[in-house]
Amino acid sequence: MTLLAVENLTVLRGECPVVDHVDLAVGPGECVGLIGPNGAGKTTLMRAALGLERFKGMSNLARMRPVDRARAAAFLPQSRQIAWPVDVETLVSLGRVPHLPRGGKISDADRHAIEQSILRLGLDGFRRRIATQLSGGEQGRVLIARALAQQTPLLLADEPIAGLDPAQQIATMQVFAELAREGRAVVVSLHDLGLAARHCTRLVLMHQGRVIADGNPGQVLTPDLVAQVFGVSIWRQDSPMGPVFQPMDVL
Numbered sequence: 001m002t003l004l005a006v007e008n009l010t011v012l013r014g015e016c017p018v019v020d021h022v023d024l025a026v027g028p029g030e031c032v033g034l035i036g037p038n039g040a041g042k043t044t045l046m047r048a049a050l051g052l053e054r055f056k057g058m059s060n061l062a063r064m065r066p067v068d069r070a071r072a073a074a075f076l077p078q079s080r081q082i083a084w085p086v087d088v089e090t091l092v093s094l095g096r097v098p099h100l101p102r103g104g105k106i107s108d109a110d111r112h113a114i115e116q117s118i119l120r121l122g123l124d125g126f127r128r129r130i131a132t133q134l135s136g137g138e139q140g141r142v143l144i145a146r147a148l149a150q151q152t153p154l155l156l157a158d159e160p161i162a163g164l165d166p167a168q169q170i171a172t173m174q175v176f177a178e179l180a181r182e183g184r185a186v187v188v189s190l191h192d193l194g195l196a197a198r199h200c201t202r203l204v205l206m207h208q209g210r211v212i213a214d215g216n217p218g219q220v221l222t223p224d225l226v227a228q229v230f231g232v233s234i235w236r237q238d239s240p241m242g243p244v245f246q247p248m249d250v251l
């Protein structure tokens, strides 16, 4: 089964392709780290796949009616704008909107999904706090919880761990890996190559709009590719807790 199917997808800015003939298929059980330097095209690829950008090519999600798409995929955009001063529980409950019958009330199943998401993101103590009054990192976790409450087979998350402290970064990546183990799929863009290597089942490396490597972390994060694409050297060691990748120096 394929949850995300993108074929030959190209996004032009004027004459310039910022996403260039990308093919990507993601299925249940995969936690895909979308990596690449600033401007590589990661955000544009996700937005186009969701039908939020004009593109050439094919995306299964962009073809769907909005209500079907909202049940098929949750999207966590890079901008973490929270517009309304509502409490955390109310904000997370908005993730259930695609599942509510027209004019319908929240059901027990909805309540369960909201509760699970709040607990999963460690937000139990925050549920009555006004979301706009939380710190940037706390707001980020609330928005992740809202996306989880949507209970979609696929989650697309654009730099969700940027600005989180180390414990929250690890905990969030563990939640994504867990979702994949439960049979859902996650596509997450991130700049921390070490966390990407540790928690993702697969890495897709973008450079100048193209996918230039796609495979398991060891296949993608080779010293040559990392030097070519990111312009840094990388230190790699296998540890009892898995492989460790650490960018070391600018080349």
Ligand SMILES: Nc1ncnc2c1ncn2[C@@H]1O[C@H](COP(=O)(O)OP(=O)(O)OP(=O)(O)O)[C@@H](O)[C@H]1O
Pocket: 013, 018, 036, 037, 038, 039, 040, 041, 042, 043, 044, 045
């Ligand atoms: N609205 C826009 N108009 C013109 N160019 C744009 C627009 N949005 C993005 N771009 C350009 O498209 C390219 C890809 O941008 P994109 O945001 O997809 O990269 P990214 O890989 O997500 O980068 P980052 O890691 O910095 O978030 C960049 O060169 C960017 O300047």
